Amino acid sequence: MIKRIWTWWRIISVIILSMVILLFAGGLFRSFSSGDLVIVLFFVVTLMFLIYLFIECAFPKRFDCMKIVRKYLSFKELKSCIKKEQFNKFEFNDKSDSFSFxxxxxxxxxxxxxxxxxxxxxxxxxxxxxFSPYTFIGIITKNGEYVTIEKVNSDIEKIVVDSLLKNFAEFKNSVDVLKNVFSKSFFKMLKEEFEKEVTNKKDFVEYCDI
Incomplete structure (x- = not known):
């Protein structure tokens, strides 16, 4: 289920970014001798941006698949957990919208x-x-993260929600949670409360029963 880490586009991106970073690093050192602070600042800011992109491309801990668990599991550990699981496909099919996970x-x-x-x-x-004709269906986690399931036409929202509620016991579509969906402080509170309860990898594995 886990996608390959080193796809061709990622390998090429890392190689190109490495070369560009080296070029800009050389330009930065040369700019110091010119004494022009504007040029120095340009190279520093550009290098910081390029290094950020390089880290995003090169390190598995920053992959989207680890958005929820990266504070507690390494990519290798996540992969090990997933290998033990038997996955099934949930599908919602409608003439106007369809999705699966x-x-x-x-x-x-x-x-x-x-x-x-x-x-x-x-x-x-x-x-x-x-006045939007679309409804977002998503998941809020106990550590204050949000993941979109799908954006659907609002006229089939009830059908989609009912189907999900029927198949997944952890879904409640609670009004108390819904009213806080646009509140940053709510997500911050969830994160802080979860981190108080789950302080390390051992706690996380036991909490999630994985």
Missing amino acids: YYSENWLFVRDVYIPRKMILDMVSFKQSL
């Missing part, structure tokens, strides 16, 4: 993100604006 006894795999099922706080459905 994978699930096992202990995990959901949604939009390339692995979510331990015991970390799911709730599923929510909401519009980003009052």
